[in-house]
Amino acid sequence: MIEIEGITKRYDDTTVVDGVSMVIEPRTVTVVVGTSGSGKTTLMRMINRLVEPTFGTIRIDGEDNRSMPAHELRRRIGYAIQGHGLFPHRTVAQNIATVPGLLGWGKSRTAAKVEELLALFQLDPATFADRYPHELSGGQQQRVGVARALAAEPNILLMDEPFGALDPIIRAKAQDDLLAIQKHFNTTIVLVTHDMNEAFHLANKIAVMDKGSVLQYGPPAELVRAPANTFVETLIGETERPFRLLSTGTACAAAEPGEAEGEPIREDLSQQEVLAELLWSGRRAAPVVSAGGAPMGRVTLEALVKRASRLQ
Amino acid sequence: MRIRFDKLGVAITLIAAYGTLGSGFAVLKPNRIVQGQVKSILECFPAWAGAALIVLMLLTVFVALFRTPPWLKLGAAASALATLAVAIGLAADFLTPAGNSYARVSPASGFWILLFAFALLAADAITRLKPAPWMRVLFLFIAAAGIALIFLSGIWSGLSIMKEYAGRADVFWAEAGKHVMLALGSLVAATVVGLPLGVLCHRVAPLRASVLNILNLIQTIPSIALFGILIAPLAWIAATVPGAAAIGIRGIGVAPAFVALFLYSLLPIVANTVVGLAGVPREANEAARGTGMTDMQRLFQIEFPLALPVILTGIRIVLVQNIGLATIAALIGGGGFGVFVFQGIGQTAMDLVLLGAVPTVALAFAAAVLLDALIQANSRISNGAGSA
Ligand SMILES: Nc1ncnc2c1ncn2[C@@H]1O[C@H](COP(=O)(O)OP(=O)(O)OP(=O)(O)O)[C@@H](O)[C@H]1O
Numbered sequence: 001m002i003e004i005e006g007i008t009k010r011y012d013d014t015t016v017v018d019g020v021s022m023v024i025e026p027r028t029v030t031v032v033v034g035t036s037g038s039g040k041t042t043l044m045r046m047i048n049r050l051v052e053p054t055f056g057t058i059r060i061d062g063e064d065n066r067s068m069p070a071h072e073l074r075r076r077i078g079y080a081i082q083g084h085g086l087f088p089h090r091t092v093a094q095n096i097a098t099v100p101g102l103l104g105w106g107k108s109r110t111a112a113k114v115e116e117l118l119a120l121f122q123l124d125p126a127t128f129a130d131r132y133p134h135e136l137s138g139g140q141q142q143r144v145g146v147a148r149a150l151a152a153e154p155n156i157l158l159m160d161e162p163f164g165a166l167d168p169i170i171r172a173k174a175q176d177d178l179l180a181i182q183k184h185f186n187t188t189i190v191l192v193t194h195d196m197n198e199a200f201h202l203a204n205k206i207a208v209m210d211k212g213s214v215l216q217y218g219p220p221a222e223l224v225r226a227p228a229n230t231f232v233e234t235l236i237g238e239t240e241r242p243f244r245l246l247s248t249g250t251a252c253a254a255a256e257p258g259e260a261e262g263e264p265i266r267e268d269l270s271q272q273e274v275l276a277e278l279l280w281s282g283r284r285a286a287p288v289v290s291a292g293g294a295p296m297g298r299v300t301l302e303a304l305v306k307r308a309s310r311l312q
Numbered sequence: 313m314r315i316r317f318d319k320l321g322v323a324i325t326l327i328a329a330y331g332t333l334g335s336g337f338a339v340l341k342p343n344r345i346v347q348g349q350v351k352s353i354l355e356c357f358p359a360w361a362g363a364a365l366i367v368l369m370l371l372t373v374f375v376a377l378f379r380t381p382p383w384l385k386l387g388a389a390a391s392a393l394a395t396l397a398v399a400i401g402l403a404a405d406f407l408t409p410a411g412n413s414y415a416r417v418s419p420a421s422g423f424w425i426l427l428f429a430f431a432l433l434a435a436d437a438i439t440r441l442k443p444a445p446w447m448r449v450l451f452l453f454i455a456a457a458g459i460a461l462i463f464l465s466g467i468w469s470g471l472s473i474m475k476e477y478a479g480r481a482d483v484f485w486a487e488a489g490k491h492v493m494l495a496l497g498s499l500v501a502a503t504v505v506g507l508p509l510g511v512l513c514h515r516v517a518p519l520r521a522s523v524l525n526i527l528n529l530i531q532t533i534p535s536i537a538l539f540g541i542l543i544a545p546l547a548w549i550a551a552t553v554p555g556a557a558a559i560g561i562r563g564i565g566v567a568p569a570f571v572a573l574f575l576y577s578l579l580p581i582v583a584n585t586v587v588g589l590a591g592v593p594r595e596a597n598e599a600a601r602g603t604g605m606t607d608m609q610r611l612f613q614i615e616f617p618l619a620l621p622v623i624l625t626g627i628r629i630v631l632v633q634n635i636g637l638a639t640i641a642a643l644i645g646g647g648g649f650g651v652f653v654f655q656g657i658g659q660t661a662m663d664l665v666l667l668g669a670v671p672t673v674a675l676a677f678a679a680a681v682l683l684d685a686l687i688q689a690n691s692r693i694s695n696g697a698g699s700a
C-alpha cells in the first residue's frame with residue numbers, strides 16, 4: 001500500500017504538485033493521466049524519492065519512505081523512466097541485469113532472469129542480449145527499459161509512459177503481459193499514460209491530474225458516470241463514454257443463464273470487445289465459455305446496451 | 313574516361329617535386345660547427361643510385377597523384393619513407409671523405425621536405441582506411457620497429473646526429489629516462505589529483521568557476537616564469553621540512569620542473585573531466601539513481617565510462633604537451649632531452665639540437681597515436697550516448 005499524504009512540490013515559486021493525497025491499494029494498477037506538465041512524473045518520482053517533496057509524507061506499507069536510504073528504497077521499487085533511460089555503454093543484457101547486480105544476485109540467477117524477461121517482451125535473447133541500446137528501435141528500447149524495471153521482481157512498479165513508442169499490436173501484447181505479470185507477482189503498479197484506452201484497459205483506479213492537483217481519483221466506471229468536472233469529462237471523451245463503461249467490465253460479469261448460437265466468447269474479454277463481436281457477426285447473443293471451455297451462459301445485446309447506459 | 317586527380321595528391325606532388333629538385337638532400341660540413349655545402353640528390357650517391365631514388369620518388373608521387381586505393385597509397389608511402397631513411401644513411405657514407413673524422417653529413421631541407429610529403433601521404437591513407445584502434449597501434453609499432461632496426465643496423469652511423477649520439481650514448485638514455493619520467497610522472501600525479509577535483513567541480517557547482525579560473529591563470533604563466541616562482545618555495549621546503557631534501561626536493565632541478573608540469577597538466581584534466589561528466593545524458597543519470605545506485609556506484613559505473621572519451625582527450629592533451637614542455641626542464645637542471653637542445657644552441661651545433669628535438673617529437677607523436685587509439689576504442693563503446 002502506498003499512502004500519499006498532503007504531498008506538495010515547489011520549484012522556487014512554481015508549485016508543480018499541489019497538496020496531493022491518495023491511497024494506492026496493494027496489488028492494484030493505478031493509472032495517472034493528465035495534460036503534459038501537470039505533474040504526473042514529479043508525483044511518481046516522489047514515491048521513490050528521485051524528487052524530494054516540499055511538504056507531505058509518503059508511506060509504503062505503513063513505513064515512511066524516508067526511513068531507509070534512498071538507494072535501498074529504489075532497489076525495491078521498479079522504475080521504468082519516461083523515454084527509456086537505458087545506459088548507452090551497456091548491452092541490453094547488462095542493462096536488464098542492473099538491479100540484480102546491485103542486489104548481488106548470482107550470475108546464473110541473473111542470466112536466467114534476463115533471458116526470461118527478453119523472451120517475455122518478444123526480444124530474442126540470441127539476437128538482442130548483446131546489442132547496445134543505440135542498435136535497437138525506439139519500441140525495443142522501451143521494452144528493455146520496462147524489462148530492467150521488472151528484473152528484481154519488485155513489489156512496486158512505477159512506469160512513466162512505458163508503452164508510448166510501441167505499435168498497436170505489440171502495445172496490446174505488452175499491456176496484457178503487464179497485467180499477467182501483475183497478477184503473477186502481485187505487484188502494485190503505478191503507471192502514467194496519455195492514452196485513455198490504455199488507462200481504461202489497465203486501471204483498477206485512475207487518477208486525473210491537472211496543474212499539479214488530482215482532480216478525481218477512483219475506479220474507471222466512476223470517472224465515466226460521475227466526472228468531477230468538465231476537465232475529466234473532456235478527457236474521457238463524451239462520445240466514448242458508453243464504450244469506456246463497457247471496457248471496464250468482463251463478459252463474465254454480463255453473462256446470464258441461457259443458450260445462444262454461434263462462436264462462443266471467452267469470459268475474460270471486455271464487454272466492449274463482446275459488443276464489437278456481436279455487432280460484427282450480426283448476432284443478438286453469443287455463448288460465453290470459461291478459459292477452459294466450460295459453458296457459462298450467454299451475453300445478449302440488450303444486456304450490453306443496458307450496461308452501457310448512465311442509468312445502470 | 314577522364315583521369316581523376318587526388319586533391320591532396322596534387323599538393324603532395326608539388327611538395328615532393330620541390331623537395332627533390334628545388335633543394336638539397338644532404339649537407340656536408342668540414343666539422344660540426346661551420347656552415348656546410350648543400351648537395352643535391354644526384355650528388356649524394358653513385359649516379360645510378362641517385363637516379364633510382366628519383367625514379368622511386370616519381371612512382372610514389374604517381375600513386376599519390378591519382379585516385380588509387382588507400383592500401384596502395386599507404387604501401388607506397390611506407391616504402392618511400394623507408395627508402396629515404398636508408399638513403400640518408402648511405403648518403404652520409406658516400407659523402408664523407410675516407411679517413412676524415414671531422415667531416416659531418418646531415419640531412420638538408422630537401423630530405424625533410426620529402427619526409428614530410430610522404431608522411432602526409434601515409435597519414436592521409438591511414439585516415440581513409442579507417443583502421444580499428446588496434447590497427448593504428450600496429451602501424452605505430454611497425455614504424456617504431458622499422459626505425460629501431462635501421463638504428464641498430466648502423467646504417468645511420470655516418471650521419472652527424474648519430475656521431476653526436478655515439479659520443480654520449482649513456483647520457484642520452486639517462487636523459488631519455490628522465491624526460492619520460494618527468495612527462496609521465498607529472499601526468500600521473502595530475503590525473504590522481506585532477507580527476508577527483510573534476511568530479512568535485514562537477515558536483516559542487518559554486519566550486520567550478522573558481523577552480524577552473526585559478527587553473528586557467530596558472531596555464532597563462534610562462535614556463536620560465538613559473539620555474540622562477542617555484543624556486544623560492546621549494547628551496548624553503550627543502551630547508552625546513554625534514555626529509556624533503558633527501559627525496560630530491562630543491563629550488564632547482566627535477567622538483568620545480570615536475571611541479572610546473574604538474575600544474576600545467578591540471579587544467580586540461582580537470583576541465584575535460586567537468587565537460588565529460590556534464591555530457592553524460594540526463595536520462596542515464598536519472599535511470600542510474602532510479603535503479604538504486606549510490607552516488608559512488610553511479611560515478612564509477614555510469615558517469616566515468618560515459619565521460620571517458622572526453623577525459624582521455626584531456627589526458628592526451630596533457631601527455632603531448634608535457635613531452636614537449638619537459639624539454640624546458642633542462643634550463644633549471646631538470647634533465648631530459650632539453651639538455652641536448654640547450655647544449656646544442658650554446659655550441660651552435662645544430663645536430664646536437666636535433667639529437668634532443670627529434671626523439672622529443674617522435675615521443676610526442678607516438679603518445680598521440682596511442683591515446684587516440686585508446687580514445688577511439690572507448691568512444692565506440694559509448695557512442696550510443698548521442699542517440700540516447
Ligand atoms: N527540476 C525541475 N525544476 C523546475 N521545474 C520542473 C522540474 N521538473 C519538472 N518541472 C516542472 O514541473 C512541471 C511538471 O513536470 P512533470 O514532468 O511532472 O510533468 P508531466 O505531467 O510528467 O508531463 P509529461 O506528460 O509531459 O511528461 C512542468 O511544468 C515542469 O516544467
Ligand SMILES: [Mg+2]
Nearest residue numbers: 040041082160
Ligand atoms: Mg512525464
